[in-house]
Amino acid sequence: MNATTNRQCKRWAVIATAVLLVSCGGSVNSDTAVPDSIMQVMQKPAYKNATWSMQVVDLDSGRVIYDLNSSAQLFIASVRKVFSTGNALNALGAQHQFVTPVYRQGTVDASGGTLNGNLILVASGDLTMGGRANPDGTIALTNFDHNEANSLGNAGLSTPDPLAGYNALAAQVAAAGIKTINGDVAIDDRLFEPFDFRGEFDVRPIFVNDDLVDVTLNQSAEGSAVPFDWRPKSAAFAVQSTLTTGSATSALDIELNPEPPLCIGVPNCVGNVSGNVPAGLVPILTNAYPLVRTFRVTEPSNYARTVFIEALARAGVTVTAAPVAANPVQLLPAQGSYSSAQQVAQLTSAPFGQDVRYVNKVSYNIGADVSLMLFGLAKNGSTTMSASLTAEQSELSSTFNISPSQYHFIDGSGGGDTTANGAAVIGMLRGMRSKPDFATYVDSMPALGVDGSLTTITNFEADATLAGAKGQVHAKTGTYVGVNASAPTTPILKGQALAGYIDAKSGRRIAFFLTVNNVPITGIPDVLTAFQDEGTIAAMLWKLQ
Template identity: 35%
Template structure:
């Protein structure tokens, strides 16, 4: 019998371990000296794993030494489990292997017709290329900016905030270049060419044109008790408005704000309450027509650059009127926007766990190999990893973001980190991962502990509602990456717990802390 244990805590973690160890020694004359131990796993970690909330949970752990390859912990490492957003390591990693961390893409603006005395007797065509940030998250030093609780999670996690950059910066830069090219007015139309690839993720379109992550942000500010709350819309693009019935209540009162189902493109509808002493609360709406949003935003940017456009800025994007894509590619270019390097895009995807960003990288892989269907990118990612030496049969993936339906073995997840750690650009890859107690999705985990700043790992979470018992079911909580141990060793690791149960959402944050605590205990033990 394999001494690795697939832990399902019906009695206790230790009890199951004892049964397996007993079976493993049935053909020998020697009994294990410690029937409660799991090879390599400190007892303190078992204390965390044996909490009541994990009574029906399964823990799987794989740890090995990056220098020697020595297996330090193997606890159900070969069993398939759902990794949640850790799957982004596979999609972002495939893009990294394919192009390298310095790779960039260029978003062009093309023109039809001729320019005479500053007048374009034709159209401007903004060609979407899958740039994840379009200049809207670029810091002064050229790196990508993010917040530890990013706006992508604003409707689920309180405390989400915005970066200070203007999400329309890239469009403003393109508009300025159009003006500098000698175009003062456009007689024809402005069109967004959104045909580079097509795909969906979780019921939402994954598109080649991405402005503000295809979200509108609404910041809700408290006023005086009994008065309507204040709201600020970002980015401010016509015809978008906010309809809010959010009321400010007394200090210490309930803050509970929702985006109503009646919201639709052009209007965000909010309801609820906000306490007078509350911090501003961020909510987001994912719009349904990114191409039309980008078209209006670009026409408004052209106006700010003193380029007049005759076409209706609020019309639906006339993408069906475009020439064939090959013909568009040959048209004169009047403006170009270079993306951030791939290392910065991957940093954004990994630090904040940006689902559609990860899937966009899969789409770009498909396009690289001549296919416009995003689904074609997943087998391509598999081929890339296989060529890199990964045992791809240890993973069964359906998307690049980590929604339900993806499965990996902890050992396979560990192998990914091992392969990346062997590359010349290993430190740059490691820098894209959230850091325990420092930033991204691990900023608040173990911040005061001795392992803070020593663990670099991708998180993963899948959460469901147990209507039968009116509680939350933690389908998956994952942490996988690399660590620098207390003794100076470099380890790769994966920790996955499935099927924990919690009374409220705060319990899910506790699960994040628990997996972080197990990681920190291992980091200190080796």
């Protein structure tokens, strides 16, 4: 497979995780047969060679209401997150807050406020570091999250300052009487071992703006340069652009180079935007400018160090060390050796329930992977992805009676060939109902036609008898687009899944799982059609039950 095809495959796979994931057939118990109205959706011509699986149960009694191929282990993509976020929520609790402390190493000259030593920020795994904090303490979300801007072609940016947490820490350092740091600044990122995120970079427990630099592109006249800006602004990474506006009939072509950038931690690290935007373009998804693209922060600790030094400067604290450099891990003391007497600042996160809401509402993949790592740490001190997966496997067996033979997980977010059968997913959904933070768990999932990745499902409302389902379905979406093995340049919807809870028209609550695998597609509109069809089926379940 050549480099161009590789890029196409990767783009389709990323698109799949952000949007949403059936062969009709198999033996069906007549007592749990799927209603004809739902089968009519599943038997559309588009699904002629696809495979469907569904299970619907009464949440409290566990009675199976409808069942179709529920023992088949199929692709579920981001529906996998119902496991990782549920287990993390149980282990940490919805009210758990992460505390990110800052320590001084060395002495402070009381007369001049000079720290003769180093300042160390100890990463806690706080996903947002205050960068999405609303005034009411919730985490700000948008319907089209910037983590998928490049794959979807646009995004909406949340309004809080992505550097707010670092600014708050810097202000506390200054308030502690430190005016000059005659030494270095370091990020202690040893909470867990770095892990590879889908071949893009190694994730660490420190974050700035979700490890992204957002580029905003605005409208201009034909023949003019496209106005642009980026955030966060930092010497760690800058953006240049030669992007221009072409004729109205020209093609949209926005190129980022290098992507991903590997120079973060080296002076003069720059990303370049080039290509063409057709005049009169109406941006997709938001239907308004700006257009958003993102560069990946491939060295989170290097980037966070620079950002923190710059925040210190804004707070009036001078650092003698160069602001752009590799994170000086050689200066870190032994883990666990920090003294409370050395602490000069701390940032306290929003309650963990807000993190779970963020991960599930917008299907934040890195956040789900980190949730799995945090679960492993809390459960038995696991610090690697493989050890955390092992700890999760034990938990699923002992607490939820879900056998390892019922699923195949490779990370916490549903990447690659992630599979499970309907019985496993339903086992997790039902098992969560007895947990203390069940209400938070349900609320974390997208609501049909209302928010998160279910915002755009609206076709069910065309039927007045289904319109009442709006907001009554709380479910996690999952999409996996790959390449057709028989035609390597042709995409295929390998899996489109939906699973969660329905507060049915009858007044009872049901749990449901739904997936369709191996749907031939020609582009994103076909993916959206499958997505909408599953939303319609969910609305039908609301009405029927």
